[in-house]
Amino acid sequence: MHAPDYAALARIALGHITKVYPHSGPQRLTSASDWLPPEQAHPLFCGSYDWHSCVHSHWLLIRVLTSAPQLAEAEAIRRRLQQFNDADVAAEIATFERQGAGFERPYGWAWLLKLQAELLSSNEPAARHAAQTLQPLADRLRQRLTDYLPRLPYPIRSGQHNNTAFALLLVLDYASTTQDQPLTELLRQRSLEWFANDVACPAWGEPGGEDFLSPSLQQAVLMQRIMTPEAFGAWLAAFFPHLANGQPAALRQPVSVHERSDGKLAHLDGLNLSRAWCWFLLAQSAPYLQATAEAHLQAALNHLQDDYMGSHWLASFALLALEAQRSLVSRNRSM
Structure with a gap:
């Protein structure tokens, strides 16, 4: 088992969350005067190559602060959170308004709400300050999501950013943390409507050559999240009927x-x-299935910093995997 190396992961994220260039990000322009450099369009989340990677790298940092507040890197994280301010959040909101309803939908929205859930769950004063400051943007994106999902x-x-199941999984954390029952019910209702009746998944389109998500597995984990253990066991057996026999290969x-x-x-490291x-x-x-999980983790864990095209985002997905591994091992020991 690899315990999360919180210090190493934090150093990766701290090294790029304020690194503005290189930068990739769409801007919808009606004239040349609409264009803004990243520092102005996204003064809060202008680093990490693109907006959503910067957002989920901040999520990683809050997880580190919560899990290992004694680390030397924790002070840098606290200083970063203390820099959150109303003017920067207002500028972020203005960019979302200017870019239209599809901007960062749904991947960036979901990560922002997951970040806000992490901030709201923290006892750190700097995190509480950041959560209060960020709430107006979280409110806007929650509203965009609740307008979008019924339509x-x-x-x-998809195996990329527009995957629906992955976004719903992340937003469920926000709905749970904030005890937002209308949002929880919407997420549950749509999940069941879309995925509950799927059976005999062949996974024939996976992997795609540029995927970083598995549509089949994201769907399965979402169903695991919203169903009772008994109901999910029956669903999983119908969805992957030959799972115990190594299928889908x-x-x-x-x-x-x-x-x-x-x-x-480089997305494929993220897929692993x-x-x-x-x-x-x-x-x-x-x-x-634990052995399968371990094999995938081992295939990618040593490549988090091979190139900036991966290092600006892979650490967040490594932390998801490492914390799930730790939770599983702890659960097994307690049984």
Whole structure:
């Protein structure tokens, strides 16, 4: 078992959350005067190559602060949180208004709400300050999400940022933390409508060459989250009927990564990490899956900093997997 090396993960994130360039981010322009440099468009989250990576790198830092507040890196995290201010949040909101309803939908929205859930759960004064400051943006994105989900006729079963199940998983954390029953019910209702009746998943389209999420596994973990253990056991047996026999084979073997300096191809390291996260969670219901999870984690864990195209975001997915692994091991020891 690899215990999370919180100090190392924090150093990775601290090294890029305020690194503005290189930068990738869409801006919808109606004239040349609409263009803003990243520091002005996103004064709070302008680093980490793109907006959503900066947001979830901040989530990583709050997890480190919560889990290991004694680390030397914790002071740098506290200083960063103390820099959150109303003017920067207002500028972030203004950019969302200018960019329109589809900007960062749903991946960035979900990560922002997960970040806010982490801030709200913290006892750290700096985190509480940041949560209070960030709440107006969280409120805007919650509203965008609740406007969007009822209009979405079909789930998006993609291996990239627009995956529906992954976003719902993250937002469930916010709904739970804030005890937001209307949001919880909407997430549960849509999840069941979209995924509860799926059976005999072949996973034939996986992996995609630029994927960092497994649509099949994200869906399974979402169902695990919202169903009772008994109901989920029956659902999983119908969804993956040959899971105990090593099927679907496409999901059980770690993927190969051949090019880490290409941002899209580097997604595959993230796929191994996000699969590991899912397999560790599913191993709570089917213990024989732990070995599959371990293999995926091992395939990616030594490549978090091979190239900036991965290092600006992979650590967050490594932490998801490592904490799921630790939770599973602790659970097994207590049984």
